[in-house]
Amino acid sequence: MNFLEERIVKDGVVKPGNVLKVDSFLNHQMDISLMDQLGDEFKRRFAGKNINKVLTIEASGIAIACSVARAFGVPLVFAKKSKSVNIDGDMYVAEVESFTHKNKNQVIVSKKYLSPDDHVLIIDDFLANGCALQGLISITESAGATVEGLGIAIEKGFQFGGRSIRNLGYHLESVAIVDSMNAETGEIVFREQ
Amino acid sequence: MNFLEERIVKDGVVKPGNVLKVDSFLNHQMDISLMDQLGDEFKRRFAGKNINKVLTIEASGIAIACSVARAFGVPLVFAKKSKSVNIDGDMYVAEVESFTHKNKNQVIVSKKYLSPDDHVLIIDDFLANGCALQGLISITESAGATVEGLGIAIEKGFQFGGRSIRNLGYHLESVAIVDSMNAETGEIVFREQ
Numbered sequence: 214m215n216f217l218e219e220r221i222v223k224d225g226v227v228k229p230g231n232v233l234k235v236d237s238f239l240n241h242q243m244d245i246s247l248m249d250q251l252g253d254e255f256k257r258r259f260a261g262k263n264i265n266k267v268l269t270i271e272a273s274g275i276a277i278a279c280s281v282a283r284a285f286g287v288p289l290v291f292a293k294k295s296k297s298v299n300i301d302g303d304m305y306v307a308e309v310e311s312f313t314h315k316n317k318n319q320v321i322v323s324k325k326y327l328s329p330d331d332h333v334l335i336i337d338d339f340l341a342n343g344c345a346l347q348g349l350i351s352i353t354e355s356a357g358a359t360v361e362g363l364g365i366a367i368e369k370g371f372q373f374g375g376r377s378i379r380n381l382g383y384h385l386e387s388v389a390i391v392d393s394m395n396a397e398t399g400e401i402v403f404r405e406q
Numbered sequence: 407m408n409f410l411e412e413r414i415v416k417d418g419v420v421k422p423g424n425v426l427k428v429d430s431f432l433n434h435q436m437d438i439s440l441m442d443q444l445g446d447e448f449k450r451r452f453a454g455k456n457i458n459k460v461l462t463i464e465a466s467g468i469a470i471a472c473s474v475a476r477a478f479g480v481p482l483v484f485a486k487k488s489k490s491v492n493i494d495g496d497m498y499v500a501e502v503e504s505f506t507h508k509n510k511n512q513v514i515v516s517k518k519y520l521s522p523d524d525h526v527l528i529i530d531d532f533l534a535n536g537c538a539l540q541g542l543i544s545i546t547e548s549a550g551a552t553v554e555g556l557g558i559a560i561e562k563g564f565q566f567g568g569r570s571i572r573n574l575g576y577h578l579e580s581v582a583i584v585d586s587m588n589a590e591t592g593e594i595v596f597r598e599q
Contacts, residue, residue, distance in 0.1 A: 242519040271465030289436045326435040
């Protein structure tokens with residue numbers, strides 16, 4: 214097991230309905246040294262890529278993405294989930310349906326911060342059905358920028374998001390891929406990588 | 407001028423209606439080295455305090471708060487703005503009215519991540535009327551935890567948030583306090599600190 218799989222086994226909680234709660238260290242309370250380990254891990258996994266920007270989506274992706282941007286020495290852009298009165302008119306928009314929150318959001322990035330010169334590493338904390346990631350890919354390509362890769366902390370391997378993004382030819386790396394969970398026993402089975 | 411004031415003068419844009427746009431480096435695209443400078447600055451300004459937790463609110467406070475939590479070597483908790491189906495039932499809730507977005511949000515922190523043992527440094531990117539900060543103070547004190555201080559990147563000194571929080575006796579530090587802005591000339595006047 215790698216460092217993230219070990220932490221999930223130690224502090225993650227499996228709930229009925231295939232919910233994996235990692236809010237004690239990843240997406241509500243955050244262990245900054247774990248964020249930095251994730252930053253270093255993605256730096257290693259995407260070492261050959263010419264990355265000049267990290268893109269994530271609010272809110273729980275931001276902490277990991279900060280550490281990744283620091284590891285690469287590049288700026289971070291985070292997509293916003295709804296139109297804010299403080300954003301200028303000129304923006305890229307993708308419509309994203311959340312399976313967690315059962316609603317649709319517009320994902321928005323200002324046109325000032327993505328351009329055809331950008332080589333983008335997309336980062337998020339979770340991948341299940343991949344709707345948020347699809348929105349970030351769509352926005353990046355709308356800008357004429359290049360998706361160099363996608364880095365995820367925890368992928369639910371039994372949902373279809375990861376497979377569909379890999380089938381499209383993208384370089385997707387998930388530090389932990391959960392193939393199955395059992396809410397009664399608490400057991401978590403990780404995919405061998 | 408300090409490092410943040412210099413950056414605001416260089417890259418900030420004054421818009422009509424007392425709007426200061428800093429989305430090229432602070433709250434949409436983020437300069438991680440600036441976040442780390444802010445982390446070091448708050449570590450210096452709150453050096454005498456016994457801080458064991460950093461608290462912020464999604465989304466644009468998270469990047470600064472990560473750097474502050476790293477500087478202090480403590481965990482970060484971010485408050486969420488609406489009830490998520492992935493949060494357990496037991497949480498602290500404060501109702502907050504946003505002057506920017508003209509709506510009310512519930513600010514939520516799980517009871518697992520704030521307790522009477524916690525000595526909390528509250529961090530956010532902007533302070534105008536102070537509604538978000540008041541919600542974070544309310545939640546911290548509901549938990550029986552101690553507010554050791556509040557650290558803000560940019561305070562709009564001509565709005566009432568900072569004054570009311572200082573009048574209540576809290577130790578509030580803002581790295582840049584804007585006393586006035588002129589959308590026609592672009593001039594920004596900072597308060598001497």
